[in-house]
Amino acid sequence: MQRRRDGWMARAAVMAVGLALTSVAPAAPSVLATTGMVADLVDRIGGECIETEALMGPGIDPHLYRAAASDVQAFQSASLIAYNGLGLEGQLDSVLRRFGERRPTLAVAEAAAAAGPVDLIQTDGDGAPDPHVWMDAALWSQAITPTVEALRQVVPDCTAGLRERASALREQLSALDAWMRASIASIPAGQRVLLTAHDAFGYYGRAYDIEVRGIQGISTTAEASVADIQANARLIAERGLPALFVESTINPRTVDAVVAAARERGAEVVIGDTLYGDALGESGTLADSLPGLLIHNTAAITRELGGERAPLPAALSDWRAPLRARHGGE
Known part of the structure; x- marks a missing residue:
C-alpha cells in the first residue's frame, strides 16, 4: 500500500512540475x-x-x-x-x-x-x-x-x-538590392538575357535590367508548345546565349527540349545552376531563406552569363544570423 501511495505521489509531482512549466512558458502565437x-x-x-x-x-x-x-x-x-x-x-x-x-x-x-x-x-x-x-x-x-x-x-x-x-x-x-544590381550589370550587354523554364522573373528583370524570357508562362499550369520551344532555341542561337536555367519546382523536360533544339541550330548552350523561383531551397542550403534565394540566383545568373559577382556588402555579413539564433544555431 505504501509503495502504491508513493508511486501515485511521484506521478502527481511530475504532473505538477509539467503544469508549472506550462504556465511559465506558454506557447507563442x-x-x-x-x-x-x-x-x-x-x-x-x-x-x-x-x-x-x-x-x-x-x-x-x-x-x-x-x-x-x-x-x-x-x-x-x-x-x-x-x-x-x-x-x-x-x-x-x-x-x-x-x-x-x-x-x-x-x-x-x-x-x-x-x-x-x-x-x-x-x-x-x-x-x-x-x-x-x-x-x-x-x-x-x-x-x-x-x-x-x-x-x-x-x-x-x-x-x-x-x-x-x-x-x-x-x-x-x-x-541586397544594390548588390544584385551591381552583379547583373557586369554581364556583357549582349548576353544579359535570363531564359528560364517559367516566367517567374519579371520583377527581377525589371529591377535589375536584364531581359527575361520564360519558356512557360507566369503560371506553371501553362504548357510550352513546340512553337515556344523553337522560338527560344532560335533566341539562343541568334544571341549566342551561353546558358539557360530551370527552377527547383519545375520539371526540366521543356528546358531539355530547348537545349536539344538549340544544338540542332549549331548553338552550344548549357543548363545553368538550378534557380529558386516559387519555393525556397532545402534547410541548410544557401537558398533556405529569401535573402539567400536572391543571393544564390544572382550569383548563378551572373556566373553562367559571363559576369562577375560583386562583393557582398557589410550589411549582408550576418544576414543568416536571425534564423540561426531562432533555430538553435543551425
Whole structure:
C-alpha cells in the first residue's frame, strides 16, 4: 500500500512540475504562412514572439498546390494566416479569401504593392498580375511595414522588437538590392538575357535590367508548345546565349527540349545552376531563406552569363544570423 501511495505521489509531482512549466512558458502565437518566402519574412520580423510554419516546403509549386483537410485545420488554429496573394496560391486562393472574412490574414505581395507607388506586371493570360514580387528586393521590402502591423495585432507586447527587427531587415534588403544590381550589370550587354523554364522573373528583370524570357508562362499550369520551344532555341542561337536555367519546382523536360533544339541550330548552350523561383531551397542550403534565394540566383545568373559577382556588402555579413539564433544555431 505504501509503495502504491508513493508511486501515485511521484506521478502527481511530475504532473505538477509539467503544469508549472506550462504556465511559465506558454506557447507563442502561431503564424501559418503559405510559402517559404512569406514564412521567412514573417519569421525574421516576428522573431521569438511567434511560431512560424510554412505550409509549402522546398520544391512545392504553389501554382499547383491543393489544400488538404489538415491544411484547413491548420488555418483554423493559426493566430494569423500570411500568404502571397495576387493569385500565386492558385486553387488555394479561394480558401484563403474565405478565411480572410473571419480570421486575421495578410496578403503579403498585395500589401507590398499597396504600400508604395508600383506598377504590377500584368500578364497576357487571365488578366491577373504577376505575383512573383519577392524577386525584387526593394519591392519586397515594402511588405515589411504591413507585416509589422499585422503581427502587432497578434503580439502587441512585442511591438518594440518587431520594429527593431523590421528596421534591420529593411537595411539588409536595401543592401541586397544594390548588390544584385551591381552583379547583373557586369554581364556583357549582349548576353544579359535570363531564359528560364517559367516566367517567374519579371520583377527581377525589371529591377535589375536584364531581359527575361520564360519558356512557360507566369503560371506553371501553362504548357510550352513546340512553337515556344523553337522560338527560344532560335533566341539562343541568334544571341549566342551561353546558358539557360530551370527552377527547383519545375520539371526540366521543356528546358531539355530547348537545349536539344538549340544544338540542332549549331548553338552550344548549357543548363545553368538550378534557380529558386516559387519555393525556397532545402534547410541548410544557401537558398533556405529569401535573402539567400536572391543571393544564390544572382550569383548563378551572373556566373553562367559571363559576369562577375560583386562583393557582398557589410550589411549582408550576418544576414543568416536571425534564423540561426531562432533555430538553435543551425
